[in-house]
Amino acid sequence: MSALRIFVPCDAAARAVGADRVAATIRDEAARHGVEVEIVRTGSRGLFWLEPMVEIATPTGRIAFGCVTPNDVPGLFAGYSRFAASHPLCVGRPEEIPFLKRQTRITFARCGIVDPLSLDDYRAHDGLRGLERARSLGPAGTVAEVTTSGLRGRGGAGFPTGIKWKTVADAPADRKYIVCNADEGDSGTYADRMLLEGDPFVLIEGMIIAGLAVGAGKGYVYIRSEYPDAIRTFSKAVAVAEAAGLLGAAAGFEIEVRVGAGAYVCGEETSLLESLEGKRGQVRAKPPLPAHKGLFGQPTVINNLISLATVPAILADGAEAYAALGMGRSRGTMPIQLAGNVKHGGLFEAAFGLTLGEIVDEIGGGTASGRPVRAVQVGGPLGAYFPRALFDTAFDYEAFAALDGLIGHGGVVVFDDTVDMARQARFALEFCAIESCGKCTPCRIGSTRGTETMDKIIRGERVTDNLALITDLCQTLKFGSLCALGGFTPYPVMSAIKHFPEDFDRPRLVAAAE
Amino acid sequence: MPTAWNESRASEIIRRHEGREGPLLPILHDVQAEFGCIPAPAIPQIATALNLTRAEVHGVVSFYHDFREAPAGRHVLKLCRAEACQSMQGEALADQVLRHFGVAWGGTTPDGHLTVEATYCLGLCACAPSALLDGEPRGRLTTASIAALAEEIGR
Numbered sequence: 001m002s003a004l005r006i007f008v009p010c011d012a013a014a015r016a017v018g019a020d021r022v023a024a025t026i027r028d029e030a031a032r033h034g035v036e037v038e039i040v041r042t043g044s045r046g047l048f049w050l051e052p053m054v055e056i057a058t059p060t061g062r063i064a065f066g067c068v069t070p071n072d073v074p075g076l077f078a079g080y081s082r083f084a085a086s087h088p089l090c091v092g093r094p095e096e097i098p099f100l101k102r103q104t105r106i107t108f109a110r111c112g113i114v115d116p117l118s119l120d121d122y123r124a125h126d127g128l129r130g131l132e133r134a135r136s137l138g139p140a141g142t143v144a145e146v147t148t149s150g151l152r153g154r155g156g157a158g159f160p161t162g163i164k165w166k167t168v169a170d171a172p173a174d175r176k177y178i179v180c181n182a183d184e185g186d187s188g189t190y191a192d193r194m195l196l197e198g199d200p201f202v203l204i205e206g207m208i209i210a211g212l213a214v215g216a217g218k219g220y221v222y223i224r225s226e227y228p229d230a231i232r233t234f235s236k237a238v239a240v241a242e243a244a245g246l247l248g249a250a251a252g253f254e255i256e257v258r259v260g261a262g263a264y265v266c267g268e269e270t271s272l273l274e275s276l277e278g279k280r281g282q283v284r285a286k287p288p289l290p291a292h293k294g295l296f297g298q299p300t301v302i303n304n305l306i307s308l309a310t311v312p313a314i315l316a317d318g319a320e321a322y323a324a325l326g327m328g329r330s331r332g333t334m335p336i337q338l339a340g341n342v343k344h345g346g347l348f349e350a351a352f353g354l355t356l357g358e359i360v361d362e363i364g365g366g367t368a369s370g371r372p373v374r375a376v377q378v379g380g381p382l383g384a385y386f387p388r389a390l391f392d393t394a395f396d397y398e399a400f401a402a403l404d405g406l407i408g409h410g411g412v413v414v415f416d417d418t419v420d421m422a423r424q425a426r427f428a429l430e431f432c433a434i435e436s437c438g439k440c441t442p443c444r445i446g447s448t449r450g451t452e453t454m455d456k457i458i459r460g461e462r463v464t465d466n467l468a469l470i471t472d473l474c475q476t477l478k479f480g481s482l483c484a485l486g487g488f489t490p491y492p493v494m495s496a497i498k499h500f501p502e503d504f505d506r507p508r509l510v511a512a513a514e
Numbered sequence: 515m516p517t518a519w520n521e522s523r524a525s526e527i528i529r530r531h532e533g534r535e536g537p538l539l540p541i542l543h544d545v546q547a548e549f550g551c552i553p554a555p556a557i558p559q560i561a562t563a564l565n566l567t568r569a570e571v572h573g574v575v576s577f578y579h580d581f582r583e584a585p586a587g588r589h590v591l592k593l594c595r596a597e598a599c600q601s602m603q604g605e606a607l608a609d610q611v612l613r614h615f616g617v618a619w620g621g622t623t624p625d626g627h628l629t630v631e632a633t634y635c636l637g638l639c640a641c642a643p644s645a646l647l648d649g650e651p652r653g654r655l656t657t658a659s660i661a662a663l664a665e666e667i668g669r
């Protein structure tokens with residue numbers, strides 16, 4: 001009999017809830033029973049409330065077991081048939097779990113399925129088809145394909161990727177660079193991390209295609225230091241790709257991994273370039289655009305990881321197929337990341353256009369605490385807080401912008417009715433103060449003054465006057481900031497004040513507490 | 515365990531990055547991995563090697579939250595304080611940890627056993643509240659698991 005293949009995620013979030021101990025127990029228990037097993041450490045499928053989720057291979061496909069603890073493992077081995085579908089932890093075929101079944105997995109097609117460091121597995125699951133097609137199309141054809149797909153930057157600003165690439169392709173220079181922004185600083189987001197750990201070759205393929213399209217021979221991947229697992233796995237993947245001749249001087253494209261140093265603002269593209277050059281991560285004024293004068297003054301494509309990792313699928317299956325998905329000017333799919341106080345926290349890749357209510361209530365299943373959903377922050381620390389009254393908003397770049405919000409990198413953080421929105425507004429200002437690069441006065445100093453003013457509001461001091469001060473400060477931040485850290489901090493602050501005014505009525509709250 | 519300051523060891527680290535474009539951050543990361551912090555004498559040494567001023571190197575070291583002037587405790591607990599963890603009562607749990615070890619944010623216990631630091635997002639937001647203990651991810655932290663963690667760290 002051949003070995004029983006068992007898949008246990010090696011994703012950091014799965015490890016954070018005990019996946020390693022589960023894998024070790026499976027190994028021990030198999031030895032005790034004399035069962036031959038092959039344990040494959042995959043990425044995560046992104047159904048985090050079910051992690052550690054263990055899957056086994058059967059002749060008719062995989063079967064999954066959710067929330068497995070080491071204590072459950074002996075039970076999975078005991079009994080008439082091992083890992084029986086009748087076991088209480090069995091959640092059936094993973095593809096049939098509604099959360100996964102409803103998705104359109106393009107960028108995340110392989111994540112959680114393949115062995116992240118096996119190039120053979122990558123090939124067997126459609127890997128490198130995009131690169132093949134890019135080679136046959138040539139640089140101009142490849143850029144045209146990306147443009148036609150309608151792909152927009154998944155890092156937050158939503159700039160059309162094809163147009164960015166064309167600018168770099170047209171810039172005359174001997175040296176050009178591809179920079180992958182894997183700084184993923186927004187709370188509530190983890191899509192970049194999941195791919196780095198679960199399907200790193202798709203990023204490598206995407207970067208090789210980008211290099212080919214614009215004539216760049218070197219790529220940098222800037223990963224935040226808060227992601228030790230991702231750094232480790234992706235660095236190994238680069239070594240595997242080098243050994244296979246996919247990367248390296250002879251292949252015409254090299255990739256170097258660089259590690260951030262705990263500065264949120266380094267996710268801003270020009271700050272990131274400064275950081276790569278070995279400087280303080282201070283934001284550069286634009287123009288010049290990075291596409292003209294980027295890293296070391298050379299034309300540079302800087303893209304979010306998801307933007308780059310979506311390119312292989314676009315080329316493999318054609319721009320039209322991708323562009324057929326979505327709504328309005330938001331084409332294709334977005335990996336929505338449900339996070340925080342949500343029952344079904346996880347990554348949900350879907351075409352643009354779902355409503356916020358569908359995402360939070362239907363897909364997310366409401367809160368983890370079981371209390372009512374009160375507020376949802378979309379798009380990270382610079383994103384607006386939404387009340388239930390706006391749950392009919394469609395997940396689309398323009399729809400969110402129209403409400404003074406943003407979809408950013410696709411993070412959706414859910415809060416229950418215990419949230420104090422005045423504290424959330426205070427945190428937004430405090431975060432701006434902590435992370436400001438220091439270049440603009442409103443962002444550097446105003447954020448600290450704003451935090452102090454919010455403290456007064458929270459204490460119930462001259463609330464009306466102080467709220468007027470905050471509103472003024474937000475105007476100044478909005479118009480007096482070089483980048484979106486200062487410029488968009490007003491989104492969470494003002495949305496909290498606008499949609500949850502009762503939380504700023506502090507004299508009443510203070511009196512009620514006394 | 516970080517090693518004591520050693521100039522020739524630092525030179526070796528700097529040399530390892532020769533020929534690299536923009537080598538300052540990788541050098542600083544390696545120096546910190548070796549010595550547990552960026553020791554003051556490393557700054558002029560790196561400046562000379564990279565043809566920068568001391569002020570420039572110091573400016574970079576002080577800009578980034580990760581670089582330390584003095585080594586951390588033997589164990590480092592990085593607790594996430596960002597929104598996703600806030601939504602799961604992360605602040606209350608963090609207070610509990612700080613009280614248990616008798617430290618403030620960024621502080622180290624007097625015996626040098628543990629440093630507790632704030633971090634803003636570990637990408638474990640669907641398993642909040644979360645932390646990194648000596649680089650290892652920890653999620654779905656609760657009062658009970660924090661107590662177990664405290665036990666594990668040895669207190």
Ligand SMILES: Cc1cc2nc3c(=O)[nH]c(=O)nc-3n(C[C@H](O)[C@H](O)[C@H](O)COP(=O)(O)O)c2cc1C
Pocket residue numbers: 152153154155156157158159161181182183184185186264265266267268269270302303304305307308483484485
């Ligand atoms: C304060 C700040 C932080 C940012 N953080 C990130 C980040 O972590 N990851 C990212 O891809 N883009 C981030 N961005 C957006 C980048 O500046 C840039 O738009 C993006 O890397 C471009 O890639 P894209 O077109 O593929 O999205 C940030 C922007 C600002 C202002």
Ligand code: SF4
Pocket residue numbers: 265283435436437438439440441443444481482483484485486487
């Ligand atoms: S808005 Fe803030 S972070 Fe952005 S450039 Fe100005 S000071 Fe720096």
